[in-house]
Amino acid sequence: MSFDADVIVVGGGLAGLSAGITANREGLSTLILERGEYSGAKNVSGGRMYVHALKSLVNLEEAPLEKPIVRETYEITCGEKRLTFSFYDPNTRNSYSVLRAKFDPWLAKKAEEEGVLVMYETLVHDAVRENQGITVRTSRGDLRAKLVIEADGVTAGVSRYLGLRSLSPDSLMLGVKEVIKPDSVPEEGEARVLVGYLNGLLGGGFMYVNKDTLSIGATVKVNSLQKERVLARDIVEDLRTKLGVEGEILEYSAHLIPYYGYTKLPPLTAPNLLVTGDAAGFLINDGFVIRGMDLAIGSGIVAGRAAKKILDLGDPSNTKIYEDMLQESFVMKDLKTASRAFQLMNNERLFKVYPELFCRVLSRMFTVEGERKTLMTVFQEEVKRDGLTLTQVVRDLTKVM
Numbered sequence: 001m002s003f004d005a006d007v008i009v010v011g012g013g014l015a016g017l018s019a020g021i022t023a024n025r026e027g028l029s030t031l032i033l034e035r036g037e038y039s040g041a042k043n044v045s046g047g048r049m050y051v052h053a054l055k056s057l058v059n060l061e062e063a064p065l066e067k068p069i070v071r072e073t074y075e076i077t078c079g080e081k082r083l084t085f086s087f088y089d090p091n092t093r094n095s096y097s098v099l100r101a102k103f104d105p106w107l108a109k110k111a112e113e114e115g116v117l118v119m120y121e122t123l124v125h126d127a128v129r130e131n132q133g134i135t136v137r138t139s140r141g142d143l144r145a146k147l148v149i150e151a152d153g154v155t156a157g158v159s160r161y162l163g164l165r166s167l168s169p170d171s172l173m174l175g176v177k178e179v180i181k182p183d184s185v186p187e188e189g190e191a192r193v194l195v196g197y198l199n200g201l202l203g204g205g206f207m208y209v210n211k212d213t214l215s216i217g218a219t220v221k222v223n224s225l226q227k228e229r230v231l232a233r234d235i236v237e238d239l240r241t242k243l244g245v246e247g248e249i250l251e252y253s254a255h256l257i258p259y260y261g262y263t264k265l266p267p268l269t270a271p272n273l274l275v276t277g278d279a280a281g282f283l284i285n286d287g288f289v290i291r292g293m294d295l296a297i298g299s300g301i302v303a304g305r306a307a308k309k310i311l312d313l314g315d316p317s318n319t320k321i322y323e324d325m326l327q328e329s330f331v332m333k334d335l336k337t338a339s340r341a342f343q344l345m346n347n348e349r350l351f352k353v354y355p356e357l358f359c360r361v362l363s364r365m366f367t368v369e370g371e372r373k374t375l376m377t378v379f380q381e382e383v384k385r386d387g388l389t390l391t392q393v394v395r396d397l398t399k400v401m
Contacts, residue, residue, distance in 0.1 A: 022304025
């Protein structure tokens with residue numbers, strides 16, 4: 001049976017392009033299928049990239065990044081009360097704000113310059129395993145490869161077509177975002193994490209400073225949206241109003257995000273199939289950082305290298321090699337490290353109880369009415385008021401340590 005390529009990559013986002021570039025460098029004929037008019041047309045993200053993985057793929061100085069994030073700000077609000085704290089490091093260059101509509105086409109061009117064929121406006125509507133490979137059925141006809149690298153996003157169409165999984169609201173979040181051009185933006189890059197702004201929804205808000213725009217948005221558990229019957233478009237508009245941000249809205253977008261955690265990841269391989277990026281459920285939220293883009297790039301690089309090893313051994317169904325290589329990479333190691341903190345991020349108390357609790361405690365500590373109590377006494381009294389024990393709170397907080 002003839003094959004159209006050694007490797008077909010489904011999806012032309014960060015994971016897919018990284019896999020395609022790496023596989024091509026390994027000497028494999030590689031074809032990337034992208035449903036959008038160009039890479040980045042269908043990609044939505046909060047807009048922050050940790051660049052350690054990207055450095056191993058391209059020259060960072062050439063990349064169309066926005067601003068280095070030098071200020072980390074957390075804002076916790078409860079009604080009219082607000083707790084804000086920041087960390088500032090003017091010399092850090094470990095992460096940048098990024099606009100995917102600019103970045104992804106640039107990376108796709110890099111892939112094409114190296115000889116990778118990218119087929120745009122190509123919709124994959126089915127996949128079947130046959131004759132020692134996988135046939136991908138597309139809007140342009142059937143295409144066959146010995147190996148398929150899946151990088152088609154959280155809905156994981158290829159895996160679903162092959163009967164490997166189904167989608168559940170419990171493992172999904174919805175991200176909504178606006179890119180706004182205000183009259184002016186801060187000179188330095190900043191990432192703001194916004195807690196308590198979403199009217200009790202399970203999720204949080206964010207704001208990133210770009211070169212001449214702001215990216216504002218939120219990520220919310222899908223089952224929480226279903227329970228509260230809130231429209232996605234209303235979330236980001238309400239958030240923008242609360243932040244007092246004004247300006248021209250250049251972009252609005254909404255996108256599903258994986259929310260599995262290390263212990264509940266979906267199948268990462270099947271015979272002739274390697275799964276990467278959002279399709280693999282790779283996302284980290286440990287209370288300090290929210291990461292997906294570097295995991296997509298990293299898993300794509302690993303998949304490209306694994307594809308070479310798998311095909312050299314002559315059995316494209318032996319895809320366990322990819323899982324073994326992933327376990328040795330930062331992708332799985334960091335997911336495992338963040339697994340305890342991830343449990344806390346799924347706890348309703350984090351969104352519905354703790355913001356108000358901390359605000360009450362601080363409000364009392366900054367108030368003088370003649371009878372002063374110690375911080376520990378106030379904290380214990382407010383914890384008890386919420387029907388909790390100090391042990392429960394400490395156990396929750398230690399999950400991020």
